[in-house]
Amino acid sequence: MTSDSPEQLTLLRDTVRRSRTKEPAPITETLPVARVAVDVSLPHLDRPFDYLVPEDMTAAAQPGARVKVRFAGKDHDGFVLERLEASDHDGKLVRLRKVVSPERVLTPEIADLCRAVADRYAGVFADVTRLAVPPRHAKVEGEPLRCDQPAPPPVSTSRSEWSPYPTGFLDAVSRGEGPRAVWTAVPGADWTLAFAQAAAVCAATGRGALLLAPDARDLERLAAACRAVLGENGFVTLSADLGPTARYRAFLAAARGSARVVIGTRAAAFAPVADLGLVAMWDDGDESYAEPRAPYPHAREVLLLRAFRQECAALLGGFARSAEAAALLESGFAHELIADRKAIRAAAPSVHIAGESDIDLARDPAARAARLPHRAFEIAREGLRSGPVLVQVPRAGYLPSLVCQTCRAPSRCSTCGGTLRRTGGSGPASCSVCGRPAADHRCPECGDTRMRAAIIGARRTAEELGRAFPGVVVRTSGSDNMLDVVPDAPALVVSTPGAEPVAEAGYSAALLLDTWLMLARPDLRAPEEAVRRWFNAAALVRAGGPVILVGDPSALPLQAIVRWSPEGYAAREIEERRTARLAPAAKLAELTGPSESVNDLVTRLRDLVPPSAGLEVLGPVDVDDETVRAVVRTPRAHGTTLVRALKDAQSARTTKKNPGTVRVQVDPPSFG
DNA sequence: ATTCGGACGGCC
């Protein structure tokens, strides 16, 4: 056993003496105050608190560091926001209990962003930081830093995915400016390559880029494009389904500035990219961008807040256009980035509508069972000669429609011909179009009066198609078994919306079945959502290839696809939202909770919002036995007033300890 | 006199 050195003994004696006599470590002399965001999600405590920094913590307790502090008699986590000479707090300050890690995980830019997001959604800072900063994994912090990447290879402009579009946006990015654009991609475009190239242009100016994809599969494709354009080490992927360890590792790589380009899904909207020059998002209408945890921020809004605050470039890309994106164009916040009509027409598929009534006329019984009109059947057969054919089928359980018990012909309303459905479980059947109850239904094909739920789903459709096209390979892709890519060979690819694999050389044709089912969902956004999914599916078809939409030829959402006019549809959609006074034309919030609590909040809100803001209260209506929901709204121009008042009303409730909690959801992603 | 509980105010 070796004896301790004199220095160690002195240090040990000093520490022992201090702990025995409870003598505290002295407070540091330089910037002795730490302003801390304490992890409490109470609205009335949603502000920083000041603590004293002991000498031995001063090096580690830098802005962004995770700390433990005593708050209201309990230990809480928190983040150092800044270090100060002195506090403006009148009472006496307490010291930090410890610095959990010196890693600066909540950088000043992200702290500023979290505050802005909290304010935008009437939420609290602590809730947002929980979304922005992943849980710590101590082991990862000790790992050696990944070596710095070589400069990204220059982008070859000749093979640029951006060649069909005006050059203004990328030119501005390359000059280090912050242009903001809504990019409507030409059908068939490889957006992943376009995103990677835009990131490369940004990275070449020495700034960072953040690219978001809606789901893991698209993210993997984006990663492949980034590998090709930026190199293996030219970017880092950040996504919740990496698992906690890998996620924290990727997060740290960004926070430490060793990754200039970050790609990811929803949660990566908060990624601490150093010196941010570009934020980009593909298909902003995809519902997976909506965060399900309080305060329910949408990744699109998070990116736009970032772009605005850091004056960086922003790009919202898609084959379709969301109403929100259209609103950004209207307000002048962003400009349109779109190819000329000629280029679009040259790249677009040839889209036609086949009426549902044609299904009954289909000669082939197998085609009829698969709900294929004769024309769709012909198109598929023709398409199968030269490559894969995509068949999009709405997910099972969208709406249970009814078919004849024996012959499986769709059961139709005797008055208007609409499809029959059962509204609740085993309730009476009624028409989904005119609502009349189907009292004395009789099948026109076989005379049977009995009906049963149509099994609508990709698997069943695949079976029926297999029978209709004997000898043809049938593949299915759905949320549970997603195909990423299909080879350039004849096959029927049956997919639920959003799960469509890309085809190596494009699909030779596509059939979009049961379009009415997607339009009939009881959500005011159903048409916009359906249109987005049809554009996304149809964009996978080769230029000029046939696309058949099975549905009502007079329906405007279907006609938008035929004319390939995402911008026209979005403009019309936003006009409708304006007349209906819905988001984004109005500012709207949903208040959910116990009846008394919601009523209390609404009463307070009425007191806090000046009459000039034009507050409207709809409801409350019962959700279940315990819960009610009210909707409040103002014209968009008074949105900030409404949201601030919601936060103040919530604060007043928690200060006064009024019972019950009310969930406040600003701009709910679905409505109706 | 002592203990218990419920309401209330503050949280650095």
Next chain:
DNA sequence: GCCGTCCGAATT
């Protein structure tokens, strides 16, 4: 939300 304190009422 949680803790500490204060006050009144019940308990010995």
